[in-house]
Amino acid sequence: MEIISRIIAPLLCGLIFGTGLLVSGMVQPTKVLAFLDIFGAWDPSLAVVMAAALAVATPGFMLARQRARPVLAGQYFWPRKSDIDAPLVLGAGMFGVGWGLVGLCPGPALESLATLSPGVIVFVVAMASGMLLHDTWQASRPPLQPQVSINPDR
Amino acid sequence: MANFTPVSAAIGGALIGLSAVLLMLLTGRIAGISGIFAGLLNIRSEDKAWRIAFIAGLMLVPVIAGWIGYGMATPKLPANWAVIVAAGLLVGFGTRLGGGCTSGHGICGIGRLSVRSIAATIVFMVTAVITVAVTRHMLGG
Known part of the structure; x- marks a missing residue:
């Protein structure tokens, strides 16, 4: 039944996630930029999206933590890092600037590929290049600690 | 706040949260889109x-x-290709340096x-708000 855990469940989750982005309007850069434009005609919709997502995710993750392992897999891959370090702040800062320039973050960008918009395709290629650039640069540095752990850290 | 759409935002947000919970509860994975996509690009992954x-x-x-009549509008992006590439x-x-994006940090992480x-x-x-403020209100974009 590996096909359920490796294909069907993630596909279903991708469909639900994409539906959420589409229904909320967050696939549209204009809608996202209207939230970020607090000095213009401000649209608080994105804050409602986050609040609603967190209202579901927070108790949901607590429920997941009470189980020794996921329903369909052998182990949880909870993120292990918990410190606020320079790469976190610098990376988040860079991401925010790019997000503010066009109003696309990775989820909506990948979902929007379905429209075959040339601008979106160029954005995703540039985003993939940025990721590869980072990962190649990281690989050339001394090995870092693994980023996942078998057991929850809390 | 002429374009505020709280109902669709709440429904969409709840679906995003549900997806993140189901992915973790069923498969043990974090629904961070930048991490999921970057893992595809890495040959060793x-x-x-x-x-x-x-x-x-x-x-x-x-x-x-689109099939059921709710086709998605083509996203409106800046006319300047250099801006799209830089962004x-x-x-x-x-997102790689900071270990996540709006989904991984904003929803899964805070969750x-x-x-x-x-x-x-x-x-x-904060940096996104500053970027929009500068490009829209200071450079007159």
Whole structure:
């Protein structure tokens, strides 16, 4: 039944996630930029999206933590890092600037590929290049600690 | 606040949260889109199947929505290609360096009550707001 855990469940989750982005309007850069434009005609919709997502995710993750392992897999891959370090702040800062320039973050960008918009395709290629650039640069540095752990850290 | 759409935002947000919970509860994975996508790009990364399946689901949504008459409008992007390329590079490099994006830090991370993710979300929100303020109100874009 590996096909359920490796294909069907993630596909279903991708469909639900994409539906959420589409229904909320967050696939549209204009809608996202209207939230970020607090000095213009401000649209608080994105804050409602986050609040609603967190209202579901927070108790949901607590429920997941009470189980020794996921329903369909052998182990949880909870993120292990918990410190606020320079790469976190610098990376988040860079991401925010790019997000503010066009109003696309990775989820909506990948979902929007379905429209075959040339601008979106160029954005995703540039985003993939940025990721590869980072990962190649990281690989050339001394090995870092693994980023996942078998057991929850809390 | 002429364009405020609280009802669709709440429904959409709840679906995003549900997706993140189901992915963790069922498969043990974090629904961080930048991490899922970056794992696809890494040749050494194993277990690509679930990543492909998740992103395929994401990309199928506008297609299915189109079939049932709710086709997605083509996103409106800046006319300047250099801006699009620069933004893509910053989003790609930044999400890898910072270990997440709006989904991984903003929803999954804060949902796990991770102080690291709360900090990241504050930082990218602030720099994004400043970027929009500068490009729209100072440079007159």
